[in-house]
Amino acid sequence: MTSESAHRAIGVAVLGLGNVGSEVVRILREHSEDLEARVGAPLELRGVAVRRPGKDRGIPEELQTTDAESLVARDDVDLVVEVIGGMDLPRKLILSALNSGKSVVTANKALLADHTGELAEAAELHNVDLYFEAAVAGAIPVIRPLIQSLAGDRVNKVAGIVNGTTNFILSAMDETGADYAATLAEAGRLGYAEADPTADVEGYDAAAKAAILASIAFHTRVTAADVYREGISKITAADLTSARALDCTIKLLSICERITTPEGKERISARVYPALVPLEHPLASVNGAFNAVVVEAENAGRLMFYGQGAGGAPTASAVMGDLVMAARNKVNGGRGPRESKYAKLKIAPIGDIPTRYYVNMQVADKAGVLSAVAAEFSQHGVSISTVRQEGAGDGARLVVVTHVATDSALSETVEALSKLEFVTAVTSVLRLEGTEQ
Amino acid sequence: MTSESAHRAIGVAVLGLGNVGSEVVRILREHSEDLEARVGAPLELRGVAVRRPGKDRGIPEELQTTDAESLVARDDVDLVVEVIGGMDLPRKLILSALNSGKSVVTANKALLADHTGELAEAAELHNVDLYFEAAVAGAIPVIRPLIQSLAGDRVNKVAGIVNGTTNFILSAMDETGADYAATLAEAGRLGYAEADPTADVEGYDAAAKAAILASIAFHTRVTAADVYREGISKITAADLTSARALDCTIKLLSICERITTPEGKERISARVYPALVPLEHPLASVNGAFNAVVVEAENAGRLMFYGQGAGGAPTASAVMGDLVMAARNKVNGGRGPRESKYAKLKIAPIGDIPTRYYVNMQVADKAGVLSAVAAEFSQHGVSISTVRQEGAGDGARLVVVTHVATDSALSETVEALSKLEFVTAVTSVLRLEGTEQ
Numbered sequence: 027m028t029s030e031s032a033h034r035a036i037g038v039a040v041l042g043l044g045n046v047g048s049e050v051v052r053i054l055r056e057h058s059e060d061l062e063a064r065v066g067a068p069l070e071l072r073g074v075a076v077r078r079p080g081k082d083r084g085i086p087e088e089l090q091t092t093d094a095e096s097l098v099a100r101d102d103v104d105l106v107v108e109v110i111g112g113m114d115l116p117r118k119l120i121l122s123a124l125n126s127g128k129s130v131v132t133a134n135k136a137l138l139a140d141h142t143g144e145l146a147e148a149a150e151l152h153n154v155d156l157y158f159e160a161a162v163a164g165a166i167p168v169i170r171p172l173i174q175s176l177a178g179d180r181v182n183k184v185a186g187i188v189n190g191t192t193n194f195i196l197s198a199m200d201e202t203g204a205d206y207a208a209t210l211a212e213a214g215r216l217g218y219a220e221a222d223p224t225a226d227v228e229g230y231d232a233a234a235k236a237a238i239l240a241s242i243a244f245h246t247r248v249t250a251a252d253v254y255r256e257g258i259s260k261i262t263a264a265d266l267t268s269a270r271a272l273d274c275t276i277k278l279l280s281i282c283e284r285i286t287t288p289e290g291k292e293r294i295s296a297r298v299y300p301a302l303v304p305l306e307h308p309l310a311s312v313n314g315a316f317n318a319v320v321v322e323a324e325n326a327g328r329l330m331f332y333g334q335g336a337g338g339a340p341t342a343s344a345v346m347g348d349l350v351m352a353a354r355n356k357v358n359g360g361r362g363p364r365e366s367k368y369a370k371l372k373i374a375p376i377g378d379i380p381t382r383y384y385v386n387m388q389v390a391d392k393a394g395v396l397s398a399v400a401a402e403f404s405q406h407g408v409s410i411s412t413v414r415q416e417g418a419g420d421g422a423r424l425v426v427v428t429h430v431a432t433d434s435a436l437s438e439t440v441e442a443l444s445k446l447e448f449v450t451a452v453t454s455v456l457r458l459e460g461t462e463q
Numbered sequence: 464m465t466s467e468s469a470h471r472a473i474g475v476a477v478l479g480l481g482n483v484g485s486e487v488v489r490i491l492r493e494h495s496e497d498l499e500a501r502v503g504a505p506l507e508l509r510g511v512a513v514r515r516p517g518k519d520r521g522i523p524e525e526l527q528t529t530d531a532e533s534l535v536a537r538d539d540v541d542l543v544v545e546v547i548g549g550m551d552l553p554r555k556l557i558l559s560a561l562n563s564g565k566s567v568v569t570a571n572k573a574l575l576a577d578h579t580g581e582l583a584e585a586a587e588l589h590n591v592d593l594y595f596e597a598a599v600a601g602a603i604p605v606i607r608p609l610i611q612s613l614a615g616d617r618v619n620k621v622a623g624i625v626n627g628t629t630n631f632i633l634s635a636m637d638e639t640g641a642d643y644a645a646t647l648a649e650a651g652r653l654g655y656a657e658a659d660p661t662a663d664v665e666g667y668d669a670a671a672k673a674a675i676l677a678s679i680a681f682h683t684r685v686t687a688a689d690v691y692r693e694g695i696s697k698i699t700a701a702d703l704t705s706a707r708a709l710d711c712t713i714k715l716l717s718i719c720e721r722i723t724t725p726e727g728k729e730r731i732s733a734r735v736y737p738a739l740v741p742l743e744h745p746l747a748s749v750n751g752a753f754n755a756v757v758v759e760a761e762n763a764g765r766l767m768f769y770g771q772g773a774g775g776a777p778t779a780s781a782v783m784g785d786l787v788m789a790a791r792n793k794v795n796g797g798r799g800p801r802e803s804k805y806a807k808l809k810i811a812p813i814g815d816i817p818t819r820y821y822v823n824m825q826v827a828d829k830a831g832v833l834s835a836v837a838a839e840f841s842q843h844g845v846s847i848s849t850v851r852q853e854g855a856g857d858g859a860r861l862v863v864v865t866h867v868a869t870d871s872a873l874s875e876t877v878e879a880l881s882k883l884e885f886v887t888a889v890t891s892v893l894r895l896e897g898t899e900q
Contacts, residue, residue: 179780324780
């Protein structure tokens with residue numbers, strides 16, 4: 027290295043020594059020369075907050091502490107990396123760091139989705155950085171491109187596969203034909219699903235990420251509570267088979283969209299649900315634990331970002347990018363671009379959101395069924411694109427794909443359908459994304 | 464808009480009113496409120512340098528000037544957008560802007576590939592920004608993710624389709640089976656190729672972009688002269704047919720790679736050539752005028768960025784992102800992260816670069832040909848992966864795909880092959896990228 031750093035060292039505290047924390051510490055130690063050249067000053071690890079210190083943690087014991095608060099408060103700590111996870115403790119520690127003039131890098135999407143407002147204000151007040159590239163889509167640069175690269179454009183839609191667990195399960199169901207329960211169990215055995223998979227399979231994790239993406243894309247504060255959410259636990263092997271027959275697959279999507287109401291008002295929508303995606307759509311071929319985010323902007327057109335959405339090293343890559351940028355800002359005396367919330371757009375209720383639908387019904391195998399079903403759709407103003415009859419006798423099914431309709435019109439249609447004599451059950455209602463009309 | 468800008472207006476000069484310049488001016492005027500909220504101050508267009516002023520240029524005549532130098536020198540101009548293209552004039556204007564403390568946004572890849580050093584030093588000296596996201600891959604954020612998001616990682620390879628003209632031609636040849644000359648003519652008629660297509664089809668444009676990408680990825684100054692370059696003008700319809708038979712297509716790739724020599728020395732390589740790419744590789748399905756860049760980094764793994772690589776509005780989106788960032792830095796008194804060149808890695812000569820090869824030969828339809836050919840490969844230490852015999856009699860061909868070998872070993876093999884009695888001609892030698900071994 028030829029760089030001579032004139033600047034004093036930048037002190038770093040890492041909170042948490044799990045998958046991501048261990049990788050961050052490894053990179054800090056293995057690549058110190060490169061990092062110093064890029065920052066313009068040495069990055070020095072002051073300490074790591076751990077719950078269980080010990081000789082077996084892979085770092086010298088004198089760097090370990092159970093007292094995260096004192097570590098954050100140290101005078102020689104300039105930057106704090108929060109990779110503990112959870113809510114109350116990291117919130118308190120991050121606020122304490124920001125309020126004492128320290129920049130913070132965090133991967134904590136749940137915390138950000140609920141508390142970005144409070145955290146961003148503290149960062150603003152103390153003129154420090156709050157970076158969180160690792161909170162959405164792991165190693166894939168998405169936050170920074172949205173905040174910076176698209177700062178002169180108008181983002182109309184962000185649609186992504188941002189949860190690896192559900193994508194692994196849906197990809198495996200599509201490939202093997204196995205049902206949801208068996209595939210979830212297999213994902214658990216392989217380490218792709220946690221012991222309590224609720225946050226992933228019910229879409230809470232994807233909803234937190236949707237809130238973060240929508241906030242940034244639309245310059246408006248959006249929290250997890252603003253995000254409409256459905257998980258994948260009701261998806262059946264039969265749904266995937268029907269999807270294939272329609273040249274589609276099923277993906278759990280996080281969608282953020284700019285909507286114009288029939289009255290011409292500008293609204294935004296943030297929503298998470300499993301949807302049929304045409305096989306030729308770029309998101310359809312994103313399989314297993316990979317993530318991808320498609321951004322549609324007025325001038326840029328459609329962009330796609332693809333890569334590893336989880337895992338220690340990929341997530342640490344994103345954390346380290348933020349860390350180097352925050353450290354450069356410390357060295358140069360400035361701070362980086364931040365998210366903004368000036369637009370203050372209102373959230374459209376899910377009932378107003380127009381999409382296409384796939385409706386799968388168990389029906390009596392009789393003449394007149396199709397016309398009765400079609401009449402219900404028509405009466406509620408929902409236009410049918412295709413109808414497909416599957417099976418016969420007791421196993422007879424009708425698979426309807428609609429043109430664009432609002433969620434409320436579709437819900438009313440489904441309610442009316444389930445009251446029809448010929449319709450034994452409406453077994454699945456899923457949205458169809460990634461097509462026109 | 465609720466934002467109240469306390470800061471004085473930021474004055475912008477736009478040099479050039481072609482496809483990109485017109486779109487930049489349109490966005491500045493149509494989205495002034497949004498842009499002001501994001502910058503923290505109004506962006507005011509002070510003037511546009513045009514070669515041919517007139518009432519028909521879409522902007523008020525008082526904003527047009529033929530005197531670019533005086534426009535750049537105006538006291539109320541803080542930021543200069545250079546979208547003239549060319550070399551000497553923009554170089555002079557950009558230097559003059561930087562030297563008078565103005566930040567510069569440019570899309571000029573040819574200029575940057577040759578003169579980044581000089582321009583970056585002027586920006587450094589005067590503490591202003593020199594941004595150029597639009598110079599590579601149009602609307603796709605690639606420069607900023609490489610400089611910032613991957614600042615804490617170690618990039619090992621960047622491989623991209625970054626020239627729309629050649630990608631359009633190769634995609635069309637693959638689809639229609641037409642030959643190069645007819646497809647080039649068609650591309651010209653459709654506006655995808657210029658009257659003089661040399662810069663595109665001979666790989667000069669892709670090489671300039673490779674130099675920029677390699678500089679940033681490896682923290683080392685790389686110029687266009689350092690980039691090994693082959694164009695697509697010798698690609699035949701037969702090559703595309705043979706590629707299909709190998710489950711591949713042909714793409715013009717810009718590749719930047721970190722190499723370890725047999726002696727254990729770290730080197731880098733930047734090169735542009737048409738290569739066979741397996742159909743299942745993500746770059747194989749990037750068709751028409753689209754661009755895509757794959758980045759492989761030690762911790763992030765493989766990332767892909769995809770979108771529109773050219774055109775007025777997409778390129779203007781990238782320019783505007785840079786413009787907003789540079790303007791924010793003016794408002795906040797800092798400057799953004801810049802490229803660095805501390806690593807000073809040496810360029811490996813093309814002869815040392817290991818890749819796989821596809822060799823297509825016209826051969827005599829006789830017994831013993833295959834063994835004679837295989838012997839030549841073996842004698843030069845080039846290991847064969849597959850051999851395929853096509854046609855018979857006078858049209859007999861041998862298509863050999865090798866394992867990884869250095870360019871020099873392969874060149875020696877080809878020279879020896881062409882001296883063989885049985886080999887009428889070695890008609891194509893192409894590299895195979897995107898596979899292991």
